[in-house]
Amino acid sequence: MKPLRTFRLEEYLGEWEFGARHYLTASDAQSMSVGDLLDMGSESDREGFAALPLTYVETWGSENLRDAIAGTYERVDAAHVLAFSGAQEALFWAMQELVGPGDHAVVTVPCYQSMETVTVATGAHVSALLMRREHGWALDLDELRGLLRPTTRLVAVNYPNNPTGHVPDAETFRELVALCDERGIRLFCDEVYRGIEVDQARTLPQAADLSETALSLNVASKSYGLPGLRVGWLACRDRALLERLEKRKHYTSICNPGPSEYLAAIGLRHRDRIWARNRAVITANLPLFADFFGRWADLFEWEPPLGGCVCFPRYKGAGSVDDFCRRLLQREGVVVLPASVYYSEIAEAPTDHFRVGVGRLGAEESLEAFDRCLRAG
Ligand SMILES: Cc1ncc(COP(=O)(O)O)c(C=O)c1O
Numbered sequence: 001m002k003p004l005r006t007f008r009l010e011e012y013l014g015e016w017e018f019g020a021r022h023y024l025t026a027s028d029a030q031s032m033s034v035g036d037l038l039d040m041g042s043e044s045d046r047e048g049f050a051a052l053p054l055t056y057v058e059t060w061g062s063e064n065l066r067d068a069i070a071g072t073y074e075r076v077d078a079a080h081v082l083a084f085s086g087a088q089e090a091l092f093w094a095m096q097e098l099v100g101p102g103d104h105a106v107v108t109v110p111c112y113q114s115m116e117t118v119t120v121a122t123g124a125h126v127s128a129l130l131m132r133r134e135h136g137w138a139l140d141l142d143e144l145r146g147l148l149r150p151t152t153r154l155v156a157v158n159y160p161n162n163p164t165g166h167v168p169d170a171e172t173f174r175e176l177v178a179l180c181d182e183r184g185i186r187l188f189c190d191e192v193y194r195g196i197e198v199d200q201a202r203t204l205p206q207a208a209d210l211s212e213t214a215l216s217l218n219v220a221s222k223s224y225g226l227p228g229l230r231v232g233w234l235a236c237r238d239r240a241l242l243e244r245l246e247k248r249k250h251y252t253s254i255c256n257p258g259p260s261e262y263l264a265a266i267g268l269r270h271r272d273r274i275w276a277r278n279r280a281v282i283t284a285n286l287p288l289f290a291d292f293f294g295r296w297a298d299l300f301e302w303e304p305p306l307g308g309c310v311c312f313p314r315y316k317g318a319g320s321v322d323d324f325c326r327r328l329l330q331r332e333g334v335v336v337l338p339a340s341v342y343y344s345e346i347a348e349a350p351t352d353h354f355r356v357g358v359g360r361l362g363a364e365e366s367l368e369a370f371d372r373c374l375r376a377g
Helices: 006-016 034-040 042-051 063-070 086-098 112-120 141-147 172-185 239-249 257-270 271-295 323-331 363-375
Strands: 083-085 104-109 125-130 152-159 185-189 215-219 231-235 356-358
Touching: 006 112, 034 042, 063 083, 063 231, 063 257, 083 086, 083 239, 086 112, 086 152, 086 185, 086 215, 086 231, 086 239, 086 356, 104 112, 112 125, 112 152, 125 141, 141 172, 152 172, 152 363, 172 185, 231 257, 257 271, 271 363, 323 356, 323 363
Parallel strands: 104 125, 104 152, 152 185, 185 215
Antiparallel strands: 083 231, 215 231
């Protein structure tokens, strides 16, 4: 492995996430307490949680968790699920397992950094499938076809997308899966924002259901709003691949915390309720954002996300978007993420954007603070 470059987004958030007055860039949906989650379950869930021994659990993930995960797919069973510590650990090992020196990979850009950085660090040659605002951040399959080579082993995408909020239509997504299958290329699909689309007709099928070799990445953190559990997973019907990944996990977390897996399983079994609640928060927030960005249309260009709870407005004002974000923080304590944290070493990622989160309660006060900052000039 080559050295991993600094994780810009996590570094930026590490500095501001916990101290700022208005965290207007959250990538996870509204969270809940352990008590609220247990209240969704039965009395025996509550008793089971209290009686849980604080032992190691299976590296694969407890049977209880893997059954609950399998229940969220149509064609994946518990044997085709491997639990990880968050989506991050899964990304870290999957990219290293899937490609190496001499291989070619394609990743969507801009992206959550580990998808690009870990892949580059494997020594593989990595091409960017650049998403462009001028094209509505669309997934361009012709462009992808043009990037593919005889050595392409991996296509890694993230839909619903962080940071753009884009979701391709189901037909285009199915074409992507078919293209990778036809060419014998492994598709890695980061689906961590799936499930809270305001227009539920936009919810995509999951890659691991559509293809025997594709990997679906998911986690309790984002659409479920339970990031503190740190429970993620890969679903893939290629069991041999998961077996290789399980051996790699022995070198990092070994296994997840049992209490986290237990609680995550409750969340997964009540996903319809949790997603409905989180979708309602987004639905209530979107008119507030539309109103705000509409009033400041000379400064910003904004589109609501098609899925997930983040989007990527364009800054049209004077100076750099970094300076603008810093001013907003210093004057009113509002955190948004400048496009520079999505810097790509393989493509010219957009620079004049910033990420906002639309999935949390309290957006009204944050937008008022944002507004005050703009009115002060
Ligand atoms: C697209 C995407 N994938 C993966 C992750 C990592 O998720 P986790 O923090 O739960 O490990 C994130 C976190 O922001 C993300 O946005």
